[in-house]
Amino acid sequence: MFGKLSSRDLLFVAVGAASATALYWCTSKLSETLTDKGLRSNQGKGRNGAKESNETFLVSPERLKKFVESVFLKCGLGSDDAKIAAEVLILADLRGIDSHGVARLMAYFSMLKNKIINPTPNIRIIRETDSSATVDGDNGLGLVVGPKCNEIAMMKAKKAGTGWVSVRNTNHFGIAGSYPLESLKHDMIGISMTNSGSVVSPLRGKERFLGTNPIAIAFPGTNKERPMVIDFATSVVPWGKVEEYSRQNKPLSSNWAIGKDGKQCLDPDVVLKEGALLNLGGQRETSGHKGYCLAAMVDILCAVLSGGNWGPTVDGFTTNEVNYGDSTAEGRCKDNNSLGGNNRIKGICHFFGAMRIDGFRDVEAFKETMDKWMGTFRRCKPIDQSKPVMIPGDPEWAAFEERSKTGIPVKLAVCADMVDISKECGVPLPFDESKVDFSGVKRVVIATT
């Protein structure tokens, strides 16, 4: 079924029980580096003694990217678009953001297969000034619409000094941080935001009215310092974290989520089915109102400004509607968008910004001051000597460096998804299936939030 593996590939493929210990050591070392991200947890066995489902298989980034690109091609994307989409997706895995990388491929694949997403969108500017544009994404894959609209923002910034693009009728665009990273290549400060399927309750509410609406912004230093990349969801955790906990049969932390009764809920499966996440900050006492304000800002810049779907009117675009509970957005909000009826605008919305640094200050002077800023903050006296102050972006750069060298640890549940995709569309897997023990792996249907 699979082509002969080269010795380089074999190096990347962790096999069977014998190598599991080494793999675990490797991933747990990385986990230590990334503890502050709170993304990893390699503790504990699953229910009924099942094999821990966050065990991983190391796969070469290049092979993984090729697999994703080939799957997108099979789904009808053009060759350039498939390449762009695969780049953005694998960047998430390389940067250690496992919830938004190849783990989401099954969701994208299902949406493309079921014709929920348009594989060949006609992405068009519907209104513009020298420095701003509103774009209609024609219900394309966000991993394609996003990079193209970010490009428009950068083109406008090149001419006008700054560029701002609000996008409607698009879909999930992966990690928000991948877009500002592009702006850095042109000595610009980049900003990106997106709204997403509603799974977050506004402070004091107990319904799913907001997405996890992430914000990202990046600032360059000189080559001595890696760029600062600020990139986070405006919910207390992303939805993908609830899915991760569900796979691991782990209770959620307190102050993360509520059940449909509005009371705190620690069971990830209940939250996935009918609960809601809280805004960044959690409850009022822990500043949940500020997270709500940030989420509202993202929703308005992305969706109200572009004339797209906002708040509870955003379709989940999930592969499994159970993830979004039983009260549909349309049922909850009659005035769901300006077009209405069969012409309803689909999907979600994004917002991109690009600012030429030289519009404000000499680029090299800015970068040197950024280096000083970062160096100064690194030298702040830590509370705990073993945990120095970090700069936003540090955990992801550490993951990037490590994974670029050693490969991407793909969770077995995600490998199992890839096996299904491979069988369905005839694209060879980037690992040897016969070497993976899938027993006890808990499959969680991934929503694109």
Ligand SMILES: NC(=O)c1ccc[n+]([C@@H]2O[C@H](COP(=O)([O-])OP(=O)(O)OC[C@H]3O[C@@H](n4cnc5c(N)ncnc54)[C@H](O)[C@@H]3O)[C@@H](O)[C@H]2O)c1
């Ligand atoms: N497309 C979507 O709909 C969507 C929705 C939600 C989240 N996401 C993505 O999910 C990813 C993860 O989001 P998250 O909310 O879990 O992020 P997070 O909680 O891991 O926070 C990440 C940010 O905090 C910084 N950081 C972490 N520890 C730090 C420390 N000790 N000191 C200084 N900075 C530190 C990181 O560098 C990064 O900028 C993001 O890439 C986001 O864009 C996407």
